[in-house]
Amino acid sequence: MTCFPFSFGKKVRYVEKHDPDIDEELSGIQNVRIFTYKELRAASDNFSPSNKIGQGGFGSVYKGLLKDGSVAAIKVLSAESSQGVKEFMTEINVISEIQHENLVKLYGCCVEGNQRILVYNYLENNSLAQTLLGSGHSNIFFNWKTRSKICIGIARGLAYLHEEARPHIVHRDIKASNILLDRDLTPKISDFGLAKLIPSYMTHVSTRVAGTIGYLAPEYAIRGQLTRKADIYSFGVLLVEIVTGRCHTNTRLPIGEQFLLETTWELYQQRELVGLVDVSLDGHFDAEEACRFLKVGLLCTQDTSKLRPQMSFVVKMLTGEMDIDESKITKPGMISDFMDLKIREGKGVDTDTKASSSYNASSASDSQSNTMSYAASTSTATTSTFTAKYDQTL
Ligand SMILES: Nc1ncnc2c1ncn2[C@@H]1O[C@H](COP(=O)(O)OP(=O)(O)OP(=O)(O)O)[C@@H](O)[C@H]1O
Numbered sequence: 537m538t539c540f541p542f543s544f545g546k547k548v549r550y551v552e553k554h555d556p557d558i559d560e561e562l563s564g565i566q567n568v569r570i571f572t573y574k575e576l577r578a579a580s581d582n583f584s585p586s587n588k589i590g591q592g593g594f595g596s597v598y599k600g601l602l603k604d605g606s607v608a609a610i611k612v613l614s615a616e617s618s619q620g621v622k623e624f625m626t627e628i629n630v631i632s633e634i635q636h637e638n639l640v641k642l643y644g645c646c647v648e649g650n651q652r653i654l655v656y657n658y659l660e661n662n663s664l665a666q667t668l669l670g671s672g673h674s675n676i677f678f679n680w681k682t683r684s685k686i687c688i689g690i691a692r693g694l695a696y697l698h699e700e701a702r703p704h705i706v707h708r709d710i711k712a713s714n715i716l717l718d719r720d721l722t723p724k725i726s727d728f729g730l731a732k733l734i735p736s737y738m739t740h741v742s743t744r745v746a747g748t749i750g751y752l753a754p755e756y757a758i759r760g761q762l763t764r765k766a767d768i769y770s771f772g773v774l775l776v777e778i779v780t781g782r783c784h785t786n787t788r789l790p791i792g793e794q795f796l797l798e799t800t801w802e803l804y805q806q807r808e809l810v811g812l813v814d815v816s817l818d819g820h821f822d823a824e825e826a827c828r829f830l831k832v833g834l835l836c837t838q839d840t841s842k843l844r845p846q847m848s849f850v851v852k853m854l855t856g857e858m859d860i861d862e863s864k865i866t867k868p869g870m871i872s873d874f875m876d877l878k879i880r881e882g883k884g885v886d887t888d889t890k891a892s893s894s895y896n897a898s899s900a901s902d903s904q905s906n907t908m909s910y911a912a913s914t915s916t917a918t919t920s921t922f923t924a925k926y927d928q929t930l
């Protein structure tokens with residue numbers, strides 16, 4: 537079959553190799569652009585290391601030049617997935633339907649043999665983890681206006697996933713490395729909906745969940761209840777990170793200051809939140825707005841998930857269209873508290889479960905590391921299992 541030129545807007549499928557099974561699976565899929573492996577190999581110069589732009593839990597990401605001249609980020613999923621093509625494609629189908637200014641655009645995918653590859657539009661300014669929270673190699677200066685725009689943009693993208701997309705999408709992995717920035721520093725949420733694509737036994741699921749412990753809502757971590765409220769918790773952590781320019785955990789700091797949320801709560805009680813705003817702004821910021829953002833961060837991270845506002849309200853609070861009800865702000869649910877509790881271990885998988893994930897609690901960590909540390913609470917590394925129940929009802 538000939539490959540048609542890449543063109544947006546049209547729903548074109550092209551599969552070069554004929555695998556009858558895959559062809560049959562793909563026949564019901566209408567909305568996804570299917571790339572051939574050959575085409576993506578050519579686009580990335582045979583997946584050359586010089587084109588490699590990142591490595592995540594899912595696999596390697598390459599920059600590639602597509603035939604029509606567009607630049608793409610090509611994510612090659614690691615480990616061989618036994619997941620059926622149909623399930624993979626159904627998820628991709630949902631994601632590919634979604635378009636929003638604050639979500640990364642999925643161009644399409646490649647399914648050939650055991651290969652599972654996702655193709656996104658390429659974003660020039662990397663992720664917030666590297667540019668804002670990274671170890672100082674970025675030459676981007678995030679002034680207050682930019683940070684405010686980024687926070688509101690992420691909130692809008694998440695509100696869209698939670699409240700407008702049908703079916704609603706729980707992201708499951710909101711964190712700084714999944715927020716990419718385009719040329720104008722407009723934030724784009726990436727990896728939405730993809731957690732469901734990864735089979736539970738694959739090791740990178742554990743890496744992935746371990747890497748995001750600092751963003752995990754207590755009820756998700758402890759009871760495996762995954763709802764939109766868990767995303768809202770993660771967003772709250774991210775919001776505080778963006779305002780402060782600090783990572784959620786820094787084990788190099790003295791005990792008592794290691795957890796950003798804990799510090800935020802302390803300063804809130806002392807009415808000193810303004811002291812937490814990133815010092816690199818050198819005082820050039822809107823103090824009222826910055827403190828409002830931090831309070832919204834506290835609201836989003838409330839231990840009781842019902843107290844966390846839905847994302848469309850979060851957007852309004854950030855933009856100042858809605859007042860914050862400070863009577864609802866109590867001590868946020870925190871990792872340090874969570875570690876005092878015994879985590880449910882391998883109790884079997886609920887039938888609704890889309891992912892049963894194990895995570896590792898590693899004692900090796902630093903402020904910029906992807907691996908969250910339990911060192912402050914436990915002296916030895918622990919591995920526990922919990923079931924992640926997918927529930928869109930809350
Ligand atoms: N669309 C894109 N445009 C530009 N760079 C990208 C794009 N997608 C991913 N990257 C780069 O590749 C890196 C790895 O992305 P990936 O999503 O695989 O892992 P991660 O988000 O760092 O970790 P995790 O797998 O735990 O989500 C990103 O941090 C980013 O630097």
Ligand SMILES: [Mg+2]
Nearest residue numbers: 592713714727
């Ligand atoms: Mg990612």
